[in-house]
Amino acid sequence: MNIYVGNLSYSVTDNDLRKAFQDFGEVSSVNLISDKLTGRSKGFGFVEMPNASEAEAAMKSLNGTDLMGRTITVNEARPKGDAPQRSSRY
């Protein structure tokens, strides 16, 4: 299951996210999103967990909690196709 983690503090790293989520189960990958132009964090990221039950437990437990001074948002990630795709032509 892909999990979206938003409203993150800029101090949070992918390792911090992994530690928080793998406490509830197996974490296959963590991906913190950074702005390519500024090189700084966008304030959100994604966590992938192979076990859906563990993923739900992690979501329920971590959503709305305080992480490094910011209340984070955790829920199932939307498909990437949600944002405008640059490969499309008219």
Added chain:
DNA sequence: GTTGAGCGTT
């Protein structure tokens, strides 16, 4: 500070 890439043609 809130839903992801890169650089090219699916």
